[in-house]
Amino acid sequence: xxxxxxxxxxxxxxxxxxxxxxxxxxxxxxxxxxxxxxxxxxxxxxxxxxxxxxxxxxxxxxxxxxxxxxxxxxxxxxxxxxxxxxxxxxxxxxxxxxxxxxxxxxxxxxxxxxxxxxxxxxxxxxxxxx
Numbered sequence: 001x002x003x004x005x006x007x008x009x010x011x012x013x014x015x016x017x018x019x020x021x022x023x024x025x026x027x028x029x030x031x032x033x034x035x036x037x038x039x040x041x042x043x044x045x046x047x048x049x050x051x052x053x054x055x056x057x058x059x060x061x062x063x064x065x066x067x068x069x070x071x072x073x074x075x076x077x078x079x080x081x082x083x084x085x086x087x088x089x090x091x092x093x094x095x096x097x098x099x100x101x102x103x104x105x106x107x108x109x110x111x112x113x114x115x116x117x118x119x120x121x122x123x124x125x126x127x128x129x130x
Contacts, residue, residue, distance in 0.1 A: 004121040006055075011114040013056035017044050018107040020059040025100045028091045035072075035079050037089035039065035039096075065090055 024040045031037040040062050047056040067090040075084035 004117055004124075007117045008114060010055040011110045011117065013047065013058065014110040015107055015114070017057050017059050018103045018110070021103045022100060022107070024062065025096050025103065029093065029096050029100075032089055032091040032093055032096075034089055035077075036069065036087050037091065038069070039067070039089070039091045041065050 021042050024042050028039050041064070042062050043060040044057040045060040047054050047058050049056075069090045070088040071085050072088040073085050074080055077086050079086040
């Protein structure tokens with residue numbers, strides 16, 4: 001039975017991490033038109049327990065994408081310089097949509113495996129009760 005609980009822990013860590021990733025992606029999309037906004041990127045780190053690889057992951061540190069922001073020409077904007085340009089955000093909506101789709105599918109795959117492990121565990125318990 002320990003294998004089932006270990007599998008559930010690994011799968012739930014993946015779902016939590018992808019959920020965190022989706023939150024950052026949604027913040028990026030919401031701020032795509034905010035002047036000076038830098039895209040947030042999150043990496044996953046593998047968790048170690050008792051000096052061994054556990055298979056679980058956790059969200060790592062949030063870092064800001066160092067890509068240069070778009071230069072926007074709008075002389076009437078309050079942040080525009082004398083040349084009429086200001087720094088927009090460095091968020092690319094297409095990239096965010098692709099990242100969101102990847103995170104969503106990874107979350108769904110973990111969820112399906114979670115449900116499968118839970119069903120297998122329940123079936124095993126039913127067999128052992130007989």
